Amino acid sequence: MKRLAPLLLLLPFLALMGLLLWAMGCALVQSLGYIPAFGLTELTLDYYQALFTDGTLTASLMLSLKVAFLSALSSTVLGTALCAALLALRRGRRGALLLVRLPILVPHTVTALFLIVLLSQSGLVARALYAGGLIDGQEDFPSLLFSSGGMGMLLAYLWKEIPFVAYFVAALMGSVRDTLGEAACNLGASPVRAFFHITLPLSLPAIGSAFLIIFAYAFGSYEVPLLLGSTLPKALPVQAYLEYTHPDLRHRPYAMAMNGFILLVSLLLALVYAWLLRRKLNAGRVVQ
Amino acid sequence: MSIRFPRVLTAAALSAALLAGCGSAAADPTPEQTLPTDFDSLVELARGTTVTFYGWGGDDARNQFLQTTVADTLKEKYDITLEVVGMDIDAILAKLSGEKGAGQTTGTIDMIWINGENFYSCKENGLLYGPFTQDLPNFNAYVDQEDTETLTDFCYPIEGYEAPYAKAQLVLIRDSAATPEAPTSTEELLEFVQKYPGKVTYPAPPDFTGSAFVRNVVYDICGWEQFQDMEADKETLRAAVAPAMEYLRELNPYLWNGGETFPASSTQLTNLFADGEVLLDISYSPYSPAVNIEKGIYPDTAQAFLWDNGTIGNTNYIAIAYNAPNKAGAMVVINELLSPELQAAQYEAQKVLPVLDEEKLSAEEQALFDAVDIGEGTLPQDALLERRLPEMPAALVPLLEEIWTEEVVGQ
Numbered sequence: 001m002k003r004l005a006p007l008l009l010l011l012p013f014l015a016l017m018g019l020l021l022w023a024m025g026c027a028l029v030q031s032l033g034y035i036p037a038f039g040l041t042e043l044t045l046d047y048y049q050a051l052f053t054d055g056t057l058t059a060s061l062m063l064s065l066k067v068a069f070l071s072a073l074s075s076t077v078l079g080t081a082l083c084a085a086l087l088a089l090r091r092g093r094r095g096a097l098l099l100v101r102l103p104i105l106v107p108h109t110v111t112a113l114f115l116i117v118l119l120s121q122s123g124l125v126a127r128a129l130y131a132g133g134l135i136d137g138q139e140d141f142p143s144l145l146f147s148s149g150g151m152g153m154l155l156a157y158l159w160k161e162i163p164f165v166a167y168f169v170a171a172l173m174g175s176v177r178d179t180l181g182e183a184a185c186n187l188g189a190s191p192v193r194a195f196f197h198i199t200l201p202l203s204l205p206a207i208g209s210a211f212l213i214i215f216a217y218a219f220g221s222y223e224v225p226l227l228l229g230s231t232l233p234k235a236l237p238v239q240a241y242l243e244y245t246h247p248d249l250r251h252r253p254y255a256m257a258m259n260g261f262i263l264l265v266s267l268l269l270a271l272v273y274a275w276l277l278r279r280k281l282n283a284g285r286v287v288q
Numbered sequence: 289m290s291i292r293f294p295r296v297l298t299a300a301a302l303s304a305a306l307l308a309g310c311g312s313a314a315a316d317p318t319p320e321q322t323l324p325t326d327f328d329s330l331v332e333l334a335r336g337t338t339v340t341f342y343g344w345g346g347d348d349a350r351n352q353f354l355q356t357t358v359a360d361t362l363k364e365k366y367d368i369t370l371e372v373v374g375m376d377i378d379a380i381l382a383k384l385s386g387e388k389g390a391g392q393t394t395g396t397i398d399m400i401w402i403n404g405e406n407f408y409s410c411k412e413n414g415l416l417y418g419p420f421t422q423d424l425p426n427f428n429a430y431v432d433q434e435d436t437e438t439l440t441d442f443c444y445p446i447e448g449y450e451a452p453y454a455k456a457q458l459v460l461i462r463d464s465a466a467t468p469e470a471p472t473s474t475e476e477l478l479e480f481v482q483k484y485p486g487k488v489t490y491p492a493p494p495d496f497t498g499s500a501f502v503r504n505v506v507y508d509i510c511g512w513e514q515f516q517d518m519e520a521d522k523e524t525l526r527a528a529v530a531p532a533m534e535y536l537r538e539l540n541p542y543l544w545n546g547g548e549t550f551p552a553s554s555t556q557l558t559n560l561f562a563d564g565e566v567l568l569d570i571s572y573s574p575y576s577p578a579v580n581i582e583k584g585i586y587p588d589t590a591q592a593f594l595w596d597n598g599t600i601g602n603t604n605y606i607a608i609a610y611n612a613p614n615k616a617g618a619m620v621v622i623n624e625l626l627s628p629e630l631q632a633a634q635y636e637a638q639k640v641l642p643v644l645d646e647e648k649l650s651a652e653e654q655a656l657f658d659a660v661d662i663g664e665g666t667l668p669q670d671a672l673l674e675r676r677l678p679e680m681p682a683a684l685v686p687l688l689e690e691i692w693t694e695e696v697v698g699q
Contacts, residue, residue, distance in 0.1 A: 056693070122565035138565060139486045146549040148698070230549040231492040232697045242494065248686060 024263065031256035038249045047257035057254070059233035061261070067150040067235065068219035071157035076211045078158070079165020080173075080203075084195060086166060087177050097170055103163040111156050112227035119144050119155070145228050152228035153235070157218050165210045173203040205279045212276070216269045220262045236262060323615055325423050327623070331366060333616035338369040340614075341606075341621070343401025345374015353637040362624060368617055373397075377406050384415050384609055395611035398618040402450060402607045404442045405682045410607065411449050417608040417615055419448025424619060426626035427451055432645040436678050437603045443516055443681040450605035451622050454634065455641035457601035457672050458500050461561070461569040461577050461665070465589035471568075472596045474508045474535060481542035487567045489544035489551060489560070492697070493689040497554035500600055501570050502692050503680055506532040508597050512677050520683035526691050533695045540699065548698045562586065572602075574672050575639035578663025590665045598675035603643065632656035641669060 033044045051057050086096045103111075118124050126141035135141055145152035177199045184194040218224075225235030234242070240258035243251045324330060339362075345351060354372045362368040375383075380400055387395045402410065410416050421427045431438055431452065440446060462470055471480040481488045491498030506515075509532040518524060540547025544566055551557045554570065561569035562585050571592075573579075580586040606625070608618045624630060628649060631642040635657060646654065657669070680688070 120563075120565065122560070122563040143545050146545060148548060226552060229552075231552070232693065245494075246686060 027256045027259050028263075030253055031260040033253045035249075035252060038252070040250060040253065047253040048260065050254065051257060051261055056233065057239065057258075060236045060239040060258075063148075063150055063233045064219055064225075064236040067153050067157075067225075068215045070150075071154050071161065071218045072211045072215035074154070075158055075161035075165050075214050076207055079162045079210065080169055080200075080207055082162055083166040083169045083173055084199075087170065087174055088191070097167065100163045100166050103160055104167060106160070108156065108160060108221065109223045109227065111160050112152075112224050115152065115156055115159070115228065116145060119152075146230050148230040148233065150225075150229070150235075153218075153224050156224050156228055157214070161214045164214070165207070168210045168213075169203055169206045172206040173199060176202045205276050208276045209273055212269045212273045216266050219265055323619075327423065327425050327620075330423070330616045330619055334366055334368055334614070334620040336367050337614050337617045338371055339398045339617040339621050340371045340373055340396065341399040341401070342373045342375050342380045342397050344376060345372075347638075349638045353634060357633050357637065358621075358625065358630060361630065362621060365624070366620055368620060370621060377402065381406060381410065381415070384410070384611075385413070387611055388413075388415060393611055394613050395609055396613065397609040398612040398614050399621065400607050400609060401604060403603065403605050404679075407441050407446075407450055407605065407607065408444045408682060411444075411447075415610050416449045417610050417612055418450075420608060420615075420619055421446075421448045421451045424451065424623040424626065426623045430626060430628065430644040430648050432648070435645075437601075437643075441603065441605060442679050446605075450607040451626065452603045452605050452643040453622070453625050454604040454638070455601055455643055456572050456604070457574045457641065457676055458497075458504055458570065458572050458599040459574045459576070459592040459594060459667065459672075460599075461571060461586070461590055461592050462567060463561075463564075463587050463589050464591045465587060466564070467567050470591070470593040472593060474505055474595075478535070478539060481539055484567055485542045486544055486546075487565075488539075488542070489547075489557065489566055490570055491554045491557050492550035492552060493692050494686070495551075495553050497557070497570055497572050498550065499685060499689055500572055502532075502536070503685070503688065504595065504600050504677075505536060506688070507600065507677055508532075508595055509535055512598075512680075515680045515684060516678065518681065518684060520681070520687060522687045522690065525684055525687050529688065529691060533691065536692070536696045537699050540696070547696075550697070558585070573639070574641065575662055575666050577665030579639055581664045586665065588664060592665055592667050594667065594672070594675045596675075598677040600679055601641075601672075601676040602679050604640070628653040628656055632660060635662070636660040639663070641672065646670075 031047055033040050033042060033047055051061055082100070086093060086100065089096055106114075116123065120126070121138040121141050121143060123141075126135065126138055129135045129141065130137070144155065177195075180202065181194045181199040184198045185191060189197070220237055221235075222237040222241065225238050229235050229238060233239075236258050240255045240262075242255075243258070244255035246252075246255075324333070341354065351372060351374065354370065359370045359372075362370050377400075380397065384395065384397060384400075400410075407416075437452060437455070438446070441450065460470075464470075467480075467484070469476070469480065471477040477488075490501045493499035493502055506529050510529060514528060518528065544550075544560070551560060554572075557566070558569055558571075558580070560566045562580075569586075569590075571577075574592065577586055577590045577592045581588055581590055606622050608615055608622075612618055625634075626644070628644060631644050634640060635642050639662065642657065646657075649657075662668075
């Protein structure tokens with residue numbers, strides 16, 4: 001019985017995992033164009049190929065990659081800077097770290113709606129500028145959201161992920177800074193030099209993980225591009241959902257191929273993440 | 289509220305129905321009829337029973353109306369208990385096709401709120417009971433039997449398998465305090481956007497309302513008749529709608545965001561309109577101005593208007609499940625929903641168009657409808673019905689949406 005107990009306790013997890021894997025398997029089979037119920041029985045890679053040849057789909061793919069990369073990169077850089085600034089506070093460091101958690105708790109959907117209220121051409125900022133006589137009408141306010149370049153999405157991710165990075169990196173960076181960083185300072189290094197030569201390099205595994213998490217999230221996220229994206233191109237998940245709900249059921253393999261591609265990218269990111277995690281653990285050991 | 293089955297539901301429902309169709313080899317198209325055909329016997333059979341009504345549960349006005357006015361009337365007149373079950377159409381159809389696949393002869397669903405593609409796939413796959421409407425006294429007495437919308441649903445023959453119970457129609461809405469003119473044709477709309485650049489837009493298809501608006505533009509420019517029996521071929525359709533796509537491209541530079549981006553949903557358009565960022569709203573619920581003025585979303589000066597050549601309308605129907613446990617009860621309830629009293633009450637409570645033929649109503653029955661105060665900013669019923677155009681065949685709709693995406697956005 002004692003030997004069985006762990007297995008029994010794992011059962012719910014295994015059941016869930018089984019379900020997940022089964023669903024993923026079904027999706028992948030459908031992405032290869034095999035859905036007998038709709039008269040599709042030939043296995044093919046055509047639907048994946050379409051991702052790279054069909055103009056609309058390629059544009060979707062490129063947009064998603066671009067937005068994911070830019071938001072991950074900018075959030076990581078700015079978030080790390082924010083983290084370093086917070087850790088350098090002489091007083092109220094704990095309070096500041098608690099405050100930084102607030103945006104993390106706000107759902108992405110709420111953030112997107114909040115941006116619309118704030119930054120649309122009839123939003124609060126435009127109204128304030130108009131009241132102050134700085135613009136003559138709503139047309140003069142730049143159309144930041146819904147642009148085909150993905151500016152609206154980028155802003156939403158920045159607002160959400162900069163605090164996330166700061167919070168996520170703070171644990172490792174804080175311990176590095178308070179031990180090895182302090183030591184460097186005691187040995188005569190300037191705080192800036194101690195940061196760039198000691199604290200930052202040793203915190204890189206956490207920073208890299210944060211980058212990957214944000215990239216994977218922004219690449220596969222649906223609600224932010226739905227609310228803030230343009231009509232064309234649409235982000236990959238939004239396009240995938242459209243294909244999934246297309247009244248012509250033979251469009252479903254396209255949706256599944258897009259999901260398959262998102263899955264593939266996420267898997268790769270997960271592998272890199274696992275590798276970084278091991279380095280991070282090692283880095284932690286160095287500190288202790 | 290008009291019926292708005294999001295496309296995911298349609299697709300899921302279709303697939304469920306298709307799967308079911310495969311499982312049961314397209315089934316028996318005419319389920320055996322053991323019910324009496326005279327209505328009094330049906331009423332006797334139904335007395336003291338419970339009838340379930342499955343349908344989208346997201347409209348408070350509708351839920352409230354069914355659970356109070358309708359439920360009370362049924363209890364009092366027939367001792368029938370109405371059980372309203374809020375469920376999305378995809379879930380309903382998945383449930384139904386699952387029951388069909390499992391060979392269940394007695395299911396759980398009696399009445400279903402349905403239309404369009406969902407009706408098509410259900411009827412094709414033998415998931416509906418019927419024909420039954422010919423046995424409903426109120427259907428025979430009050431509904432125009434020759435009307436297109438009695439005979440077909442999105443151009444697909446109904447053949448007695450569903451009964452109409454409410455109508456919707458596309459309207460445009462402007463704030464009469466903001467713009468003196470109401471553009472009542474595509475030509476006038478072009479002048480309107482040129483006068484107010486950046487202040488007009490429409491939801492991007494496949495949004496339900498945006499898609500209907502594009503169909504309406506196509507009707508206005510290319511006429512509606514040719515589409516009624518057009519085959520579902522994209523290139524045929526592309527050639528037929530070319531002038532309309534050309535027109536929409538001509539609009540683009542004057543639209544909100546220069547026509548590069550369109551609101552993703554009709555809700556977003558309504559928000560833009562409420563904020564004064566655009567000057568026109570579009571709705572498939574003809575009485576939405578009254579509702580929105582009452583809620584304070586629209587200004588009091590909001591006013592619905594139509595196009596001179598008409599706007600598209602569609603109808604909400606009720607069908608009976610092939611394995612409904614209480615078919616007699618369902619028929620009694622549907623008949624009652626078609627009574628002048630409940631149609632007038634529905635008109636008042638839900639702000640949807642009634643389906644009864646005015647010419648078939650007595651003066652007293654007509655007075656029930658005349659007494660309804662439909663609220664501010666709306667058009668009278670006869671004005672709407674006078675300019676009502678039929679929907680396109682369901683199969684053309686997604687093709688037109690694709691053509692719009694390819695030829696209009698950002699062009």
